Amino acid sequence: MITDTFSIKYQLVPHGTEETKIQFYNTIPEIFENLVQNNEQTVICTDSNVVNIPEVKTFLNKINNANVETVIIPAGEENKTLESVLSIIKAALDKSFTRNCKFIAIGGGVISDMTAFASSLYKRGAKLEIVPTTLLSMADACIGGKTGCDFDNYKNMIGTFYPASKLHFCPDFILSLPENEYLSGLAEVIKTAMLYAPKLFQILKTENEKIKSRNKEELYQIIKRCALAKSNIVEKDISETGLRKQLNLGHTFGHALESVAGFGKISHGQAVAWGLGRAIQLSLNLGLCEEDYKDDVFELLNIYGYSTEKTPKIIAEQENVQEKLIKAMKQDKKNDSNGITFVLQREINSTLIEIVQEKDILAVL
């Protein structure tokens, strides 16, 4: 028998910060001018590739401040591990930094996810700023406070919601990106266009030559449009209880492909681009969208060279590919116990979320 009961009703407080300020800079060195404050305990985290960007190298070499500690993680998705996250935390701990210290990520999504995760855990929450150096991160990864790392061979299975207080954007970083990393980012741009931005969808089609050649003004335009669209969603649903789930369009397929191919064998964006095609094919098969919309999406994906085939080349030679993909999909964080959940579309800017039967999934794999 319950003999007595009372409730604790919590006042609502921000997860780390009540707002994220996104600042665009004209050149990279301008970001670094005021990034580190003299008296602020600061951990800077970057990776072994980013550290070689000349402006970053110059900045890090110039730091001469006992309150600043730098952590360099080996580049690559395969290092998105708890060990890496702990090495960031340990850097702060070894300097006896307080919970008021600041973590700064300079890098792509892997570095920002891990630095943000470390920051959220350090003494139950320190400060966080991010300098994204990839298109994928500016358009998607660094906005909205999802933190985490891979665990036990599954992507981002552990993490927190912990947005940065400031994001420092400069399109110049994108000019020196390897082509596959640039394409990886464009996939998230296409996703955002499909979800919320018909105008961006048109720009991606009509201005594809300028975009492929990384015209700086076009880059600024697409980053700004993506960042605004994503901001609009996450400010309504930071903890992904509703609306925000739409941002996983293409990701149930994409994550499964990454997992089956093996982490690091295919870029996140390439996997998501394939997933976008599969999600729209599935939407068509289920009678949700028109053939015209599917054709539109496939055309855009093909313009940028993404696979719209059932089985991408990278896993074509494995056995039981369909079963492996389905098994990986069952691990997706969006699922509830009733089945595998997919983000689907009726048309551009019209999205729904549904549990889909295994036979219908198999039909598009």
Add this chain to the structure above:
Amino acid sequence: MITDTFSIKYQLVPHGTEETKIQFYNTIPEIFENLVQNNEQTVICTDSNVVNIPEVKTFLNKINNANVETVIIPAGEENKTLESVLSIIKAALDKSFTRNCKFIAIGGGVISDMTAFASSLYKRGAKLEIVPTTLLSMADACIGGKTGCDFDNYKNMIGTFYPASKLHFCPDFILSLPENEYLSGLAEVIKTAMLYAPKLFQILKTENEKIKSRNKEELYQIIKRCALAKSNIVEKDISETGLRKQLNLGHTFGHALESVAGFGKISHGQAVAWGLGRAIQLSLNLGLCEEDYKDDVFELLNIYGYSTEKTPKIIAEQENVQEKLIKAMKQDKKNDSNGITFVLQREINSTLIEIVQEKDILAVL
């Protein structure tokens, strides 16, 4: 030059749950009657001691449900590690549990802190309920959503704020606690009394015989008073930005003692009890409280057998004890970069937080 700026302003959302329901039960088996739901994916986490409590053993043996996974962590503060936390997460992952699954802790503060930490990280946040089996946990640890584990030889350096949706209390658990664990809990009770509950302070003095003999009605009274007092604070300040810091009374000293003695060599409560005496001695030395109040507190601590000496026996034979304690205090999460922060008192129910100079700290060690 910053060329463009915009802000994302987040809607405030709960950390995991908007309220915690505390339910008191008459007997232990009544807790277990409805704890596990048939169709709910559930991870139960307990330790190698608690699993031998007859009612717990009976409950766990009776479970015959593919949706329930049990994790048993070796008992003891020394197992409050990230490895233990990950083993809880892995249990859920290996069963492909969704983010809607539930983690249930059955145990003392070590088990509930770690299970809550695991729950907060699993797919960025699963459900959580706690069955506290110690006085320390009922009076303090399981209320208010602090989660975490030890890391790199410092206590609770990583963690999150993630309150449970339900706490299931039964004083019967306390009847079978080893004496040192019971005393460990009483220290937190005394702390709460000093901070917020003059009536509880009186009861602890006048009814000390009944309390020492674990009279069930007295236990219920002190648990209820502590839980209400702590609830009142954490519902105003879940993330410890202000008021809640007061709950660390005695803990800067206590944590340092635990660290210097070596984790597991002294109970958390025994260390906190010593810290309570030191904090009031420090308050007296700084001219904040009266000699009478110090005497009152020391008398109460002595009634229950706690050390009110400068140097507790457990570390008396170490060299450079003062320096070691100070060094450990510098790691305290409450500190900012200006110095070591202490919770001090003017009198019962009148508390303040101040940075204290090292010479004043040394004077009470």
